[in-house]
Amino acid sequence: MHWRERAACLREDPDLFFPISVSGPTLRQIDRAKAVCGRCPVVEQCLAWAMRAGNVEGVWGGRTEAERRAMRHGTALQTSRAE
Numbered sequence: 601m602h603w604r605e606r607a608a609c610l611r612e613d614p615d616l617f618f619p620i621s622v623s624g625p626t627l628r629q630i631d632r633a634k635a636v637c638g639r640c641p642v643v644e645q646c647l648a649w650a651m652r653a654g655n656v657e658g659v660w661g662g663r664t665e666a667e668r669r670a671m672r673h674g675t676a677l678q679t680s681r682a683e
């Protein structure tokens with residue numbers, strides 16, 4: 601079984617995971633999406649996929665696009681320091 605078949609968001613409105621901004625009332629939408637991710641049995645696989653995929657819009661693995669970008673940046677910084 602593919603991890604996506606176990607996703608908690610399969611039973612949710614897909615629009616919930618694609619906020620149109622990251623401010624104002626949309627923050628509540630992001631919180632609601634993250635709450636679904638928070639009880640998702642495949643959150644780690646989802647986040648790993650989104651991190652590998654790169655610039656993917658929306659909330660995946662409990663993180664917004666901006667948060668994943670920051671994570672990638674942090675990982676890159678740690679990698680460059682280790683070299």
Ligand code: SF4
Pocket residue numbers: 604607608609610617636637638640641642643644646647659660661662
């Ligand atoms: S972590 Fe969130 S976006 Fe990813 S599969 Fe689970 S519910 Fe869906």
